[in-house]
Each structure stands twice: as structure tokens, then as C-alpha cells.
Amino acid sequence: MNDPFRRSWPLFLHIFAVMLGTVLLVQLLNFAAFIIMPPPKPVLYTTSRIAAIAQAGSDPTGLLTVRLTTTPPAAESELPDKALAALIASDLALPIASVVVVRDHHGPPTIADVFRPPTPRSAGAGRPSARPIDDALFGDFAVTIRQPNGVWRVVQPTERRFSSWRLRFVLWFVIAILGVAPFAWAMSRRIAKPIAMFSAAADRLGRDPRAAPLALTGPPEIAEAAATFNQMQERLNRYVEDRTTLIAAVAHDLRTPLMRLSLRLEKAPDDIRLAGEEDIREMSERIGAAMAFVREMTRHVSRQRLDLRSLAESVASDASDRGGSVTLLPGPAIAMEADAPALKALLANLVENAVLYAGTAQIELRRGRNVVTIEVSDSGPGMVAEDLARAFEPFFRAERSRSRDTGGTGLGLASVRAVARAHGGDAALENRPGSGLLARVTLPL
Template sequence: MRRMDSLFARLFGVFLLAILLAHALAFAWFHFYGHPPPPPPPEHLRALDMPRPPPFAGPLVALIFQILALSVAAWFAARLLSRPIQRLSEAAERLSEDLDSPPLTETGPRETRQAAHAFNLMQTRVRQQVQQRARMLAAVSHDLRTPLARLKLRLEQIPNAMLRARMTQDLDEMIGMLDATLRYLHQQRSSEPLQWLDLQALVESLVEDAQDRGADVSVMGHCAPLQVQPLALRSCLSNLLENALRYAGHAEITLHDDAEVVEVRVCDHGRGIPEEQREAVFEAFFRLEGSRNRNSGGVGLGLTIAREAARRQGGDILLEETPGGGLTAILRLHRR
């Protein structure tokens, strides 16, 4: 009984029925149209009108019947086989965008029900792990900030001014790394629905905010609205802009829009990044020597956060050399 409930049994039944139907059609054709031809009439009757052969005669008709029957059966079998796979693929795509997406319905053949049950179980476990990590982040945030704050107050009691300044700098760096790490982990676990957003207005708003702080930033180009995750995209663009301003002191943003892909180019003319290290800078806490060290204020998470925010909405970030020297960060987003 369990074998008859399987996907294999259903496919086998469909093909068996198709073969039987094709042979039944061939048998029916040969039964009605497959008799041997009658003997030729006498000479004196040849001039008379003779009955015409039936319109559906000939071996080609049986072959056409068989081909049509097998084609229809193959179409239904392929649809039966691909439907659960398509449902599983759509559920996996929904899960990648939202951990709270509805579970799969556990219906259909035995293999389909087993796959849906395993998928729903995986979704439940992933959601539990994310919730557990959120609780751990809250605990780390509380338990580490309190002793660091006490330590910062006690540093004020050190009489040596030079030692106090160095220890305060190290402590501020620890607090900065803690804040950046918690913010990075929080953005990783957050889910945000896609919404229509005026990307050009968002970029111009970020540029105006930077200009109000006295930064040398310019923007050019146009872009039509597209579907994105607004908070993630704002974080991505903000990190790219701050990265250029921190290490080059200026930035030029250019918008390129077409029917399929939108590009946001953040260019600077600073020291740039060697080609062999342009992928390594996307790793968490990776920092280059020279101008891109801890004295510049970064903790090595800006580009990591920016790329992961872009990839969560189907985009990506690439780095290339600016003509004339410098670094260009290219944010690519696909229109849906």
C-alpha cells in the first residue's frame, strides 16, 4: 500500500496507462481499417465508380495515435514530477528572504510529504537558532558594556596622563569593535520585506547629510524606483560612502540605470586597494596596512556589512580601480 502512494508508483501508472492506451488505439485501427484489400474487379466493372478507401487508412495513422498518446502521458508525468520540486524551490526562496514565511503543506505522494516535513523541520530549527543567537547578543551587549563602562570610569583615576590616554584609546577601540560587531550580527538576523524605493532620492539624501557635515561629496545620474529592502540598502550605501570619505576624504557617486540592472558607483581618488586584496577586504575585521589601519577609525566591518546587505536583496558589490588612481565601489541591484 505504501508503494502505491509513492511518486514512483504514480509515474509508473501513468506510463503504463499510456502504453496500454496506445496499443488499444493501434488494435482498434487495425481492427477497422487493417483488413487486406479486396481483389481487383473484372475488366467490365473497372469503368464503374468504385468505393473510395476510408479517409483514416494507412499505418501512419496508428503511429500518430501512439505519438499523441505518449506525448500527453509524458507531459502529465513531467508535470507531476516537477510540481513538488517547484513548490520546494519556491519555499526555499521565501525562507531565504523571511524566516517567518509559512511552512510547506505536507500533502501529495509519500516522497513529497517526507521532503516537505524535512523542510519544515529545518525551518523550525533555523528559526530557533536565530532566536537563541538574538538572546545571546542581548546578553553579550549587556554583560560586556557594564564592565567596560566601569573600567572607563576607573581610568580617570590614573595619574599618568600619557598612560591614561593610551588606555582610553584602547578601551574606546574595544567599545567601537563591540558596537560594530553587535550591529553586524543584528543586521544578519534581521529580515525586511521588499518595498518600492526611490533610490535616487535616497542617494541624494545621504549626500546632503554628508555635505552638511562638511564632506566633499557629489552625485550625478538618474535612477527610477525599484524593489529593495530600504533599511538594508541605506546601511549598504552609508557604509560605502563613509568608507570613501574615511580613507580618501572625498567621494563621487554616479547612478546608472537600465531595464535590468541598476548600478551605484562610489568613486574616490585615494590610495586604493591592491587588486589581489580586493576580495579579502570583504572579510570581517580585515584591515589593510597603511592608511587603512585602526588609527583611521575603522574596525574592518564596513565593506562586510555593505556586501551582505546587497546580497540579501539579490545584488552584489565589486571593487575596481578608479581611472587616474583610487577605488571605485560598484553596487549592482537587479530589477525584479
């Protein structure tokens, strides 16, 4: 790990800074709301206005609500409330006992309590005057007036859940959310980016073990994890290369004893010599096919932009020139990133198998949203279910005669699946309804 990574901030400090910065920003917005939007001033209701509304039975402005009830009000009230009740009773020409003014003194202080005007004092005496100068009610209150029929008329402020001041505060809350959201989104994406990078690298490693290593950038934890991931990829490649080299060496070294066997068989009787030469020839072909398979799987893959339909047309044309009946169904061009020689060998193997066992082959290319599907079908006898499950195993042959004229070495379909998986896709076989075999290869775009 080089020094630039050591000097960068650790990931936990990034997360701590994001959380701290978000909290500070929210607090700044709240402080701005406190400065910009002062608390609302309470609405004052004079006793004469309350008396007039009580007589009319309704408030044209909608600020006060008038209702009738048979439940008498609470008998306990404080002196200022009794003084205001006396003023309202005087305006209505009613006995003082017929009017009760009740305020909410028992709940928590409200904005109205903050702006509650002090009780005026009489000049020089230092005692409250008999009647307040500002004979008004505000905040939460209820004025209850007894009617001659015994029913009580209640006048109280209309409950407004969404006053203009509350709506402004809700609007400020929405503005604060919109202001914080882009900052939180950007920082969250920055923190989550390394996780997405590792996910993409793991997927790329599964498709191509020789993919380029991860860049060692970011916080120290991310850089160290990327370096460990690159070391793991290097060890996997070495492991595969060592095993592949061992197989190639064994296959190469088998040629020498086979050559000695063929020389010794020259002095054997004709029937033994002919049978032995046939076995040696088959073993030599298998060894050659195995070495070619190993070379194909270990060669450096160079992917390029290509047209899959043009590639399929080339394979179909070559097979037709050799006497096979091959048809490519029409369709649009399909552009993709792939290894052209490997895909051409994949198509050639599938077409060759179809022509060999059924005499005909039909190629169909379909493009989906994120994948392209290659289907090669024939009208032959198909395969039994047990053979379908093992068809892609190396050296497996569904044709049991072991004749070189009716079957290959058993590495064609193994190579098809290896190429498909090297591109991030897969290959499968299935019997067609009626008769015939369908080989399907899916490749990501």
C-alpha cells in the same frame, strides 16, 4: 503528519498509474486504427494486361515496371505460376519456355497473401481446372519474358515505399502521438512539480533564512520531505540566533569591566589616564558597532515594492547635505522587491566610504535581464590586492592608523555584503583603471 497526507497516493503509485495509463491509451489508439483502417485490397493484374505492357515496354499507369536484364530467371516455379506463364505466352504468341512467372512464396505472409483468392475448381470433378477462372497476378511477382536477341524483359510491380495505406497509418501514428503527448506532459509536470518546489525553497532559504516554510501538500513522500525541510530551516535559524545572542551578550557584558577600568584610571597619572581613556572609548565604540551589527542582522526583514533610483537619490541628497560631493548618474526607474532600510544603509555605507577616503562618490544603477547592479566609484588611491580580498571581513580596516578620524570600526563593508547576500546577491570591490575604487553590488530582480 496529519491524516489527509496519509490518505493521499504515494508518489510511486502516481508514476505507475501514469505509465499504465499511457500504455493503455496507446493500445486503445492502435485498436482504433485496426478498426477504422482495414488492410488494403491488393491490386490485380490480368495476364492479358501484363502481356500488353510487356509488348509496349512501359506501363502508362506506373503501377508496373518494365526493365531489361541479361540474367535468366530461376528455373524453379510452382504449377500455378507455370499456368499463368502459359496464358501470358499464349497472348504473346511465344513458346511457353520463353515466359517465367515467379512469386515470393518464401518470405513472411503479407496482406496480399491474406486476400489471395482460392484456386477455382472445375465443376463436379473436384480437381483444379487447367486454366484459372481469374487469370490474375497480385502481390509480389516477376514476369520474365525472353526476347529473340536473348535479353530478358522483366515486368513486376513498382515498389512504393509510401503507399496511400502506409501514409494513412503514419498519419494515425502522428495523431496518436499528439493525443498522448498532452496527457504525458501534464502528468510529468505534476510529478516534477515537487522537485521544482524544493529547488525554489532551497534558493529562498539561501536568500532569507526566515522565509515562510513549505506547504505540507502532495503525496506522503513529498509531505514528509517538506516537513523535514521545514525542520531543517527551523534548526538553522535557531543555530544562527543562538550564536548571535551569544555574541550580543558578550558585547553587552564587556561594558561593565570597561566602566570599572575608566573609574580606576581617574587616579592614574595624566599620560596613562589619557591613553587608557582613548583605548576604552575605542573599545566602547567597537562594542556598540558590534551590537548594532548584530541587531541589524537579526531583525525581522519586511520586503516591499520600491524604486531603487528614488532610494539612491535620497542617499545622495543626504550625503550632499553633509558636505560630500556625490553624483547619481541619470537613468530609468528600477522597481524591485527589497528591504528598504537595509538597502538604504547599504548605499549609505558605500557612499560614506567613498566620500571619506576620496572626497567624491559617483553612483550608477543598471538593470539587466534578471539582476540590478549598483556601482559606487571614487577617484581616490584605491586599495592593494591583499586588502581587496579582506575588505569585507568584520573589523578589517584598510587604513592602518587606527585613528577614529580617518577610519571607522571596520563593519561597514561587512554589513554591505551581509545585506546583499540576504537579498540573494553579492558585493565586490575592484580598483578602477588609472585610480580610484569601484564597489559593485548585484541584486536579483
